[in-house]
Amino acid sequence: xxxxxxxxxxxxxxxxxxxxxxxxxxxxxxxxxxxxxxxxxxxxxxxxxxxxxxxxxxxxxxxxxxxxxxxxxxxxxxxxxxxxxxxxxxxxxxxxxxxxxxxxxxxxxxxxxxxxxxxxxxxxxxxxxxxxxxxxxxxxxxxxxxxxxxxxxxxxxxxxxxxxxxxxxxxxxxxxxxxxxxxxxxxxxxxxxxxxxxxxxxxxxxxxxxxxxxxxxxxxxxxxxxxxxxxxxxxxxxxxxxxxxxxxxxxxxxxxxxxxxxxxxxxxxxxxxxxxxxxxxxxxxxxxxxxxxxxxxxxxxxxxxxxx
Amino acid sequence: xxxxxxxxxxxxxxxxxxxxxxxxxxxxxxxxxxxxxxxxxxxxxxxxxxxxxxxxxxxxxxxxxxxxxxxxxxxxxxxxxxxxxxxxxxxxxxxxxxxxxxxxxxxxxxxxxxxxxxxxxxxxxxxxxxxxxxxxxxxxxxxxxxxxxxxxxxxxxxxxxxxxxxxxxxxxxxxxxxxxxxxxxxxxxxxxxxxxxxxxxxxxxxxxxxxxxxxxxxxxxxxxxxxxxxxxxxxxxxxxxxxxxxxxxxxxxxxxxxxxx
Numbered sequence: 229x230x231x232x233x234x235x236x237x238x239x240x241x242x243x244x245x246x247x248x249x250x251x252x253x254x255x256x257x258x259x260x261x262x263x264x265x266x267x268x269x270x271x272x273x274x275x276x277x278x279x280x281x282x283x284x285x286x287x288x289x290x291x292x293x294x295x296x297x298x299x300x301x302x303x304x305x306x307x308x309x310x311x312x313x314x315x316x317x318x319x320x321x322x323x324x325x326x327x328x329x330x331x332x333x334x335x336x337x338x339x340x341x342x343x344x345x346x347x348x349x350x351x352x353x354x355x356x357x358x359x360x361x362x363x364x365x366x367x368x369x370x371x372x373x374x375x376x377x378x379x380x381x382x383x384x385x386x387x388x389x390x391x392x393x394x395x396x397x398x399x400x401x402x403x404x405x406x407x408x409x410x411x412x413x414x415x416x417x418x419x420x421x422x423x424x425x426x427x428x429x430x431x432x433x434x435x436x437x438x439x440x441x442x443x444x445x446x447x448x449x450x451x452x453x454x455x456x457x458x459x460x461x462x463x464x465x466x467x468x469x470x471x472x473x474x475x476x477x478x479x480x481x482x483x484x485x486x487x488x489x490x491x492x493x494x495x496x497x498x499x500x501x502x503x504x505x506x507x508x509x510x511x512x513x514x515x516x517x518x519x520x521x522x523x524x525x526x527x528x529x530x531x532x533x534x535x536x
Numbered sequence: 537x538x539x540x541x542x543x544x545x546x547x548x549x550x551x552x553x554x555x556x557x558x559x560x561x562x563x564x565x566x567x568x569x570x571x572x573x574x575x576x577x578x579x580x581x582x583x584x585x586x587x588x589x590x591x592x593x594x595x596x597x598x599x600x601x602x603x604x605x606x607x608x609x610x611x612x613x614x615x616x617x618x619x620x621x622x623x624x625x626x627x628x629x630x631x632x633x634x635x636x637x638x639x640x641x642x643x644x645x646x647x648x649x650x651x652x653x654x655x656x657x658x659x660x661x662x663x664x665x666x667x668x669x670x671x672x673x674x675x676x677x678x679x680x681x682x683x684x685x686x687x688x689x690x691x692x693x694x695x696x697x698x699x700x701x702x703x704x705x706x707x708x709x710x711x712x713x714x715x716x717x718x719x720x721x722x723x724x725x726x727x728x729x730x731x732x733x734x735x736x737x738x739x740x741x742x743x744x745x746x747x748x749x750x751x752x753x754x755x756x757x758x759x760x761x762x763x764x765x766x767x768x769x770x771x772x773x774x775x776x777x778x779x780x781x782x783x784x785x786x787x788x789x790x791x792x793x794x795x796x797x
Binding site for chain 1: 589591610611612613615616620622624626627628629630631632633637638640641642644645646647648649650651652
């Protein structure tokens, strides 16, 4: 395959990787730092897309970004309240919110499961106009994706270094320590989930404007895709410090998209995306366990032989 | 300073597992007191500490700290003025965070959005040096790499960093090897003295119960059965304590971790 055929594919993968990478950064905060598996991610992603879409359709493309983040934050607040104040298991809290958001999202889109933004001004079309005539005119999508990813990444890294960020990390790292310290785990969990869901909402909003449409299924399976990206990033940057790990998370998201694009080129049907992401998550999560089991099995076999 | 007014706690009331953990306990601790607490298994020592730190709510009675009724204050609020150490060194610090990050959390300095400043770092380094364990040169390493003794010493530093009104030590050296335990105990004594902390310490070591501090409590079946200080305490030996226990209780002191010498 010629280079001029590959390059557009790579470019699209990087753009998509960076945009969905915001969701992966959200999971980096909730899953890796706070140790909460937030299963409301799918619904929240769609929520951000729907709210962002409606606001953009109303003629406010810039406003769509904070609106999507605000909506995500509210969704995170609800998930947090369910698990910290109402005694609902954290996984279940996420699933419940996720289910409820399906109806909310359709309601936001005016009872329809689809929004078309083909002729709507979006942050991407605004960037395109602004860059017209410059050398970067063709790169407007990439530029928006890079700026969004860089901003969120920087904010997250700075936030994790604050006292509040440290308190959130401690909440996930050692609950026993937190329960006997002046950190209020209810507070840290709530703040953590609000921030991570704001990122997820922003991510959904940007993806919808990128592909100029919102579909009620735009977020489905996003939590698994994001987890797969998170774990891929962890393979390369897992043992480094926080800034490198957060950066690695974005790299993981891009790598995931590249693998997916390559698989598509090799005639994998596009509906296999979710099966592939599930497989990656299964392999990455079960790997350490299976390796340990395998090691024990080998040792057991050897000691049997030795006994005979 | 600390006043317990007839506090009671029963666990699993109305079930087969019902256990009266604290039975009408009253206690007054003066500012600057260093009280050692001994007792048999299940005597209520840890329950007493957990009641003071607010792990659970009392069935009856009140707890006052510096004249303020804290009976209904949630535990994370109490933790601002009450430092705590447990037997398990893993309980007091976050393993994947660095030494300085753990200290920054414990120092309670600055607002929610403040960062660790250079001055903080210098301050942490200085305090860590006092431990004499070389931790001041490892401030950026994750706490999970430290040994149990180092980690407990760090926890001690964290718990006392902002001079708590009250320090609760619940057998905090019991899980350490004898040499390390002694070192951590020396550090404890030094910090409590120098910072003039008010401290309650549960210990399984009868000798240190008498040597350290200025007052000793003995607990059994959820009650304080002996409270000794001053000259009376100065004249006591471990054998006297055991004899006292037998006389007050009609049974031998039974504690599987108890060190008699």
